[in-house]
Amino acid sequence: MEFSLTRSEHKPLQVNPIKHSQPMGATLAFLGVKDCMPLMHGAQGCASYTKVFFTRHFNEPIAINNTSVSDITAVLDGGDYSILMAIENIQNKDKNLKPSMIGLHTTGLTETKGDDVRGVGMHIEIPYVFVNTPDYEGGMESGWALTVTAMIEQLTEAATETKPNKLVFLPHLSMQPIEVEKIKSLCEDFGFETYALPDLSTSLDGYWEAGQGKLANGGITVDQIRDLATSSVVISIGASMKKSALALQKKNPAIEHIHFDHLMGLEGCDNFVSALMKIRHSEPKPMIKRWRSRLQDTMLDSHFLIGTSHFVVTGEPDMLVGICALLRSVGGTVIAAVSTTFSDALHTIEAENVFVGDLEDARRFFDRADMVISNFHAERILHTVENTALVLRGFPNYEELGNQLKNDQLYEGSTYFLFEIANTLRKVKHEH
Amino acid sequence: MVSRAKIKELMNESACSHSKDKKPGEGCDKPKPGLAAGGCAFDGAQISLFPYADAVHLVHGPQTCLGASWETRETKTSYTGRDHTQMGFTTGINTNDVIFGGDKRLDASIDYIMENYRPEAIFVYSTCVTALVGDDIDMTCKKASEKHAVPIVPVHAAGFVGSKNLGSRLAGEAVLEHLIGTKEPEFTTPYDINLIGDYNVTGDMWQYLPIFEKIGLRVLSSMSGDGRVGDIRTAHRAKLNVIVCAKSLITLTRKMQEQYGIPWISVSFYGKRDTTFAIREIVAALGDPALIERAEAVIAEEEAALEEKIAPYKALFAGKKAVLNTGGNKAWSIASGLQDLGIEVVATSVAKSTQDDIDKAREYLGENGVLMKKPAAEQGKIIDSTGAHILLAGGRSLYTAIKKKISFIDVNQEKKTSYGGYGGLLNLAEDLKYAFRNPVFANVGKPAPWEVG
Numbered sequence: 001m002e003f004s005l006t007r008s009e010h011k012p013l014q015v016n017p018i019k020h021s022q023p024m025g026a027t028l029a030f031l032g033v034k035d036c037m038p039l040m041h042g043a044q045g046c047a048s049y050t051k052v053f054f055t056r057h058f059n060e061p062i063a064i065n066n067t068s069v070s071d072i073t074a075v076l077d078g079g080d081y082s083i084l085m086a087i088e089n090i091q092n093k094d095k096n097l098k099p100s101m102i103g104l105h106t107t108g109l110t111e112t113k114g115d116d117v118r119g120v121g122m123h124i125e126i127p128y129v130f131v132n133t134p135d136y137e138g139g140m141e142s143g144w145a146l147t148v149t150a151m152i153e154q155l156t157e158a159a160t161e162t163k164p165n166k167l168v169f170l171p172h173l174s175m176q177p178i179e180v181e182k183i184k185s186l187c188e189d190f191g192f193e194t195y196a197l198p199d200l201s202t203s204l205d206g207y208w209e210a211g212q213g214k215l216a217n218g219g220i221t222v223d224q225i226r227d228l229a230t231s232s233v234v235i236s237i238g239a240s241m242k243k244s245a246l247a248l249q250k251k252n253p254a255i256e257h258i259h260f261d262h263l264m265g266l267e268g269c270d271n272f273v274s275a276l277m278k279i280r281h282s283e284p285k286p287m288i289k290r291w292r293s294r295l296q297d298t299m300l301d302s303h304f305l306i307g308t309s310h311f312v313v314t315g316e317p318d319m320l321v322g323i324c325a326l327l328r329s330v331g332g333t334v335i336a337a338v339s340t341t342f343s344d345a346l347h348t349i350e351a352e353n354v355f356v357g358d359l360e361d362a363r364r365f366f367d368r369a370d371m372v373i374s375n376f377h378a379e380r381i382l383h384t385v386e387n388t389a390l391v392l393r394g395f396p397n398y399e400e401l402g403n404q405l406k407n408d409q410l411y412e413g414s415t416y417f418l419f420e421i422a423n424t425l426r427k428v429k430h431e432h
Numbered sequence: 433m434v435s436r437a438k439i440k441e442l443m444n445e446s447a448c449s450h451s452k453d454k455k456p457g458e459g460c461d462k463p464k465p466g467l468a469a470g471g472c473a474f475d476g477a478q479i480s481l482f483p484y485a486d487a488v489h490l491v492h493g494p495q496t497c498l499g500a501s502w503e504t505r506e507t508k509t510s511y512t513g514r515d516h517t518q519m520g521f522t523t524g525i526n527t528n529d530v531i532f533g534g535d536k537r538l539d540a541s542i543d544y545i546m547e548n549y550r551p552e553a554i555f556v557y558s559t560c561v562t563a564l565v566g567d568d569i570d571m572t573c574k575k576a577s578e579k580h581a582v583p584i585v586p587v588h589a590a591g592f593v594g595s596k597n598l599g600s601r602l603a604g605e606a607v608l609e610h611l612i613g614t615k616e617p618e619f620t621t622p623y624d625i626n627l628i629g630d631y632n633v634t635g636d637m638w639q640y641l642p643i644f645e646k647i648g649l650r651v652l653s654s655m656s657g658d659g660r661v662g663d664i665r666t667a668h669r670a671k672l673n674v675i676v677c678a679k680s681l682i683t684l685t686r687k688m689q690e691q692y693g694i695p696w697i698s699v700s701f702y703g704k705r706d707t708t709f710a711i712r713e714i715v716a717a718l719g720d721p722a723l724i725e726r727a728e729a730v731i732a733e734e735e736a737a738l739e740e741k742i743a744p745y746k747a748l749f750a751g752k753k754a755v756l757n758t759g760g761n762k763a764w765s766i767a768s769g770l771q772d773l774g775i776e777v778v779a780t781s782v783a784k785s786t787q788d789d790i791d792k793a794r795e796y797l798g799e800n801g802v803l804m805k806k807p808a809a810e811q812g813k814i815i816d817s818t819g820a821h822i823l824l825a826g827g828r829s830l831y832t833a834i835k836k837k838i839s840f841i842d843v844n845q846e847k848k849t850s851y852g853g854y855g856g857l858l859n860l861a862e863d864l865k866y867a868f869r870n871p872v873f874a875n876v877g878k879p880a881p882w883e884v885g
Contacts, residue, residue, distance in 0.1 A: 011544060012540035014520070016502075016519055017495070017498065017499050020499045023496060024500065043591035045497070049501055050496070056504075066465075067465045068465045070594070073465075074592050085466060086465035088466070089465060093466075108561040109561055109591075112565060134494070135494040137527055208876070380503065
């Protein structure tokens with residue numbers, strides 16, 4: 001079978017899928033808003049699966065509620081009943097629960113029946129953001145991006161003035177909490193008052209605290225989202241986030257928009273740092289420079305192992321773009337980059353094969369690969385393949401611990417990533 | 433399409449223990465918006481059927497249903513062919529299918545699977561969206577079944593029809609309607625049984641199947657742990673249905689009794705006493721004196737061997753007290769296992785238990801045991817008043833253990849080892865040994881340097 005990068009599917013089904021749904025991306029985005037109550041509008045199973053999925057990936061309690069649409073309400077209700085009843089029932093059950101916001105996201109079921117989720121908002125006193133995320137369209141990455149856009153469009157207040165050193169960046173779905181934190185801290189080092197939307201760095205970052213997660217327990221606040229249009233700069237990271245940045249610019253055309261497809265590797269990170277330098281007219285702190293030279297050294301140390309190796313990489317488009325660029329920068333050969341969904345950014349990937357597919361498709365390349373970089377589901381399949389190593393990245397990673405603290409971004413993260421790849425490669429390349 | 437009459441019938445299962453407390457026609461609870469947690473009917477159906485490793489399980493729906501659920505359960509199989517249990521197949525419908533119907537895609541997907549994987553059967557699961565747009569799954573499956581000459585079974589358990597439990601019942605309906613009684617076994621014995629409701633998670637069944645073999649019991653078919661589609665088709669020839677810890681498939685066994693005259697019993701294999709009790713129940717139901725005699729001999733032998741192995745643990749656990757906070761039948765089944773190891777269970781949760789489970793918990797814990805109705809609020813106080821040494825609960829209770837500086841086992845976490853049968857008790861004992869020894873729950877809660885006055 002020939003694989004090429006197109007929007008149309010090459011077979012009628014998915015076998016061992018890597019793709020995940022839009023509503024799940026929406027849930028995760030809402031979890032990056034402090035005290036938000038993500039409310040999934042669908043049958044109870046969608047939310048139950050989503051809860052287990054993220055609980056196992058992050059090893060954290062996941063706050064999510066659902067409207068439990070039944071076969072009867074699916075036909076008779078326009079959404080008002082189940083959404084309003086859900087909010088009332090949740091609040092009656094726990095009077096102390098004070099959500100800062102309801103994050104309503106739809107599913108295939110409620111999109112098919114065509115609920116008016118915008119209209120329902122009129123009857124809700126708590127701040128309410130809705131987003132249409134049918135799971136028969138797009139994927140987890142687009143669900144996350146649509147949710148960020150919805151929060152900006154529905155919450156952020158239009159402004160005309162900007163604060164000169166206020167910056168907001170919009171991370172793509174696949175960035176883990178520590179990665180958001182590292183980017184935030186780099187921007188803060190440049191003297192920016194920095195916000196991330198959403199901000200998982202203080203929400204699912206694996207810190208220990210008493211109590212249980214009935215609401216998102218960290219993240220950017222609703223007031224901070226309202227006030228985002230006073231930023232002087234919005235930075236979108238990942239092609240999926242461009243539209244969200246444009247939505248913010250609509251709230252205030254004076255905001256400067258800077259876009260990066262990814263922040264991995266020397267070039268990706270240099271672009272980012274030089275953009276910040278240009279705005280602030282200042283140099284980065286010594287530690288940043290130090291990490292850059294460590295990355296340079298690591299590239300040289302690892303280039304032989306990686307440069308003689310073949311890779312299969314699977315995942316969400318924005319993550320794929322970054323990982324493949326970093327591997328290429330030290331000579332790695334990507335024989336297949338398999339994406340969950342279509343994105344124009346995939347055209348920028350330098351690989352022998354770039355296409356939208358599943359693990360059945362990816363498997364065709366495993367025998368030729370020294371390493372597969374994929375999610376949890378590749379592990380069992382690789383048991384039948386000799387001398388192909390595995391590094392786990394992307395959602396879900398059910399079994400490994402510490403996913404929230406895996407950092408692949410900027411000079412520092414890229415350095416550790418290259419070491420991990422090279423050291424794991426050593427096990428299959430030299431020890432047999 | 434599943435009819436409302438069928439759902440009503442399943443929700444009013446007369447063999448359900450709680451049905452006697454309800455008004456006629458009231459049936460099981462429907463999910464309430466905002467309050468329903470746990471899986472949907474589709475989830476339940478998939479859990480009940482997925483262990484058939486020789487069949488492909490094709491989910492006809494959008495991405496969430498399968499994308500977030502495949503390869504999440506450690507249901508072991510001894511099937512030597514390709515293990516489809518740990519694979520995911522979905523039609524992953526798109527907008528076009530929602531508008532124009534997904535029948536063609538489903539049909540092409542079945543062809544693709546038959547061409548590339550040649551399974552013994554295909555289960556096709558409808559989901560909310562494909563049920564709502566009205567895809568004619570029954571017709572597609574019927575035609576494909578004729579074309580490919582293997583059973584292609586439609587499973588009508590769209591998530592919105594109800595809870596996980598209802599979905600298991602609907603899976604039972606699909607099996608009864610399309611598979612059971614469609615094939616004759618090669619031979620039969622007077623000791624043929626069907627195992628219903630054990631999914632062989634972490635290999636639970638393999639803890640007790642060797643004992644069955646010693647006694648001379650034959651498992652004709654299983655629904656569905658380590659099961660084969662070919663075997664379940666012959667299930668109508670069994671002499672007894674044995675339900676293992678699963679209330680949801682009572683409807684199936686009741687109907688099999690009505691249609692094929694097969695009696696059923698319900699047992700559990702957690703802990704020594706339950707395992708022994710279960711074996712006795714099974715052989716008593718079959719009623720053959722020689723079988724009963726063999727069973728007693730095997731029980732005596734196994735129990736003696738087990739006693740010897742658990743003696744060192746009993747010495748280690750002497751005087752230890754446990755508080756148990758978990759749901760359903762685990763409220764008493766794990767309690768029973770703990771007691772077998774010489775640990776005193778001072779309290780257990782009955783927050784989500786049926787009356788049967790509550791009665792059983794009372795029986796196991798005795799008069800002085802506390803049956804907690806609001807475990808989250810009660811367990812801390814009970815640990816203080818009884819001096820309990822360990823809390824076995826879900827992850828949410830971890831903080832209680834840390835605050836009280838006692839040991840903790842997360843009983844709701846995905847298990848990696850089996851606690852079933854006689855052998856499983858040793859696995860539980862090992863886990864307990866390490867839990868009692870682990871100082872982490874006392875260490876982790878130490879005040880930070882800046883908190884010390």
